[in-house]
Every structure is written in C-alpha cells, then in structure tokens.
Amino acid sequence: MAVVGGETLLARELREALAEVKPAPRVELISAAEDGSTILTAEEEETAVMSPLIRESLDGAQVVFLAGTPASSRRALKVNPKGGPVLIDLTAALEEQPAARLRAPAAEPETTAETGRTRVAGGAIQVIAHPAAIAMAMLLSRLARYGRIRQSMIHIFEPASERGKKGLDELHRQTVAVLAFHKVKGDVFDSQLAFNLLARYGEEAPEPLEGVEQRVERHLASLLSSYPDLPMPSLRLIQAPVFHGHSFSVWVEFENNPGVEAITKSLAAAGIDVRPDDPPSNVGITGQSGLSVGAIAPDRNQPRACWLWMVADNLRLSAENALAVAKESL
Secondary structure, three states: OEEEOOOOHHHHHHHHHHHOOOOOOOOEEEOOOOOOOOEEEEEOOEEEEEEOOOHHHHOOOOEEEEOOOHHHHHHHHHHOOOOOOEEEEOOOOOOOOOOEEEEOHHHOOOOOOOOOOOOOOOOOEEEEOOHHHHHHHHHHHHHOOOOOEEEEEEEEEEOHHHHHHHHHHHHHHHHHHHHOOOOOOOOOOOOOOOOOOEOOOOOOOOOOHHHHHHHHHHHHHHHHOOOOOOOOOEEEEEEOOOOOOEEEEEEEEEOOOOOHHHHHHHHHHOOOEEEOOOOOOHHHHOOOOOEEEEEEEEOOOOOOEEEEEEEEOHHHHHHHHHHHHHHHOO
16 A cells, blocks of 8 residues: 555544454555655654655555645546556545545445445545535434434534644644733644634635635535434534644434434444543544544533534544545555
C-alpha cells in the first residue's frame, strides 16, 4: 500500500490503523510536495523517507490512500497508470470524476450473502465521505430501525484538525496570542477562532466554511439515499475552537417517540457507545473508534422529539472507513 501525503494528520492516523492489521502490510509513504522532492521526516524515534509523487512510486501498490492535499490527489490521478492501484481519496478532490464512488462502509446498509459487495477493481476511485456525514448517517440509520423519523436538525461543531496541521498550528498560535494580548493572525481561518465560534471564515480563508458545509450536506444526502424512508436533516456547520473531534447537537422528531430509555437501549444494541449519565466529549473520544452518544433527553416543547449529543474522532473515522474500503480491494 502507498500513502500520498505521508506527512499529514490523516496519514498518521492511517498508519496507526494499518499497524493494527495482521499481518501488517508494507506501506510506502509518498510526499504531497508540489516540487516532487523526496522528504525526510522525524517519526517519533525513527526517520521516515517519503518518495516523490511520480508514476514509479505507485508501481507495485494495490491500494493508494490519498491523504495529502486536493492538489496532490489530482496529481496522483494523473500519474496513476490505467488499471493501476485503487485510489482511496480522503480529500474529496476526486469526487466529481465520472468513475468516482462515494464510500463510507460504516454507514452503508449491511450486505447479505445474496447481495454481497463485489471486489473493488484496480484503477477504481473510492472517495471517503466527510467524517461528519459518516457519523450522522450512522446515527440516523440506527435510530430509524426503532422509530420512523419525520424530521431532524443537526448542529455540527467542526474541529481545527479538519483543516490539517495548519489548522491546529493556527489555533494554537491564536490561543497563545489572545492570552498574551497580542494581535491575532490567521491564514487558515482568516478570523479569530481562539475562544470563539465561527459561522463563517474570513474572506481570505483558502476554503470557505460554507463550502465545507455544502460538501458535508452533499455527502450525507448520498449516504442516506440507501435509506429511502430516512429524510434528509437540516444542517448547520459551526467552526469550534477545539483541536480534535466532531461534536453534534442532534434534534430528532419521530412519528411515535420511542422514549429516552428505548433509544438508549437501541443505540447500545446497534454498537454505539451510549453514556446516559456521563455525556461524552470530543476530548474523550480522541483516538477512539465509532460514535459516542449521551445527554439523550425529551424535547419539552415537542412530545414526538428528543435531543441527543454525539461525538466522534474525525481522523479515526476517516481512516477506518478508508481501511475498510482497502480490504475490499485486496
């Protein structure tokens, strides 16, 4: 296997997930650098060598994870030979390619022996859905098993790590600057994020927050198309001043509200970590798999509705779904 963008947060999460696979696959790290240079990086106590992104670097690989920048994903597609390795895109840069397919195994309907998924062929493009879309599809599809959903509304609190290491570094610098009463500078968010919530980024931000919101909505709509009786929720994406982990405030109206106790039991039976007495946090979910839900409460003004609080490690969720797709390719 090969990982393009071996220096990124996503690539690190992928390597940790791959290290848990037995037998461990051989992984080649490929730099996302635009100049095609070979890069040496310090990885804990070892030095990692990253190959340049050229056609020869992909030779022999069965699967290539695209975990760098959108630009590096497009370059990887360009140099990938016909019938070459499967491209698993975690940057969503290739989602508009005619052959691309949006994927999220954790949120897809369970297959049976009669309808088992076929092996992913060489040269295919598999785009991993935005982790917030994956988390919401997982929750809603499991809730719908126990009560028909009429409508839902979800506030998504986006972590800085979704903007990569640059996002983390900028939030750290801003936090230090605010505490020191210094002027706040921002290239990623182009606005003060430290000790603040943002409904939009500044005008000079490389990617507008509304563009991310539209991508989340688009990916969720695609995932929910596999569940025809499940209505699309209303969404609002908010940039939170946190380093890691998505948080979600979820409001769901049922045809017949099953009640807090039944919802708690049903989600736990579906494999979701439910914490009725100690609501989960984005800090506590860091490095953990799956979803964690808590603070489930009835809506005092709407008897058919209830509130839920959900958290998920965005990087871990993306990496595990990418690995699940990779297993279909081997």
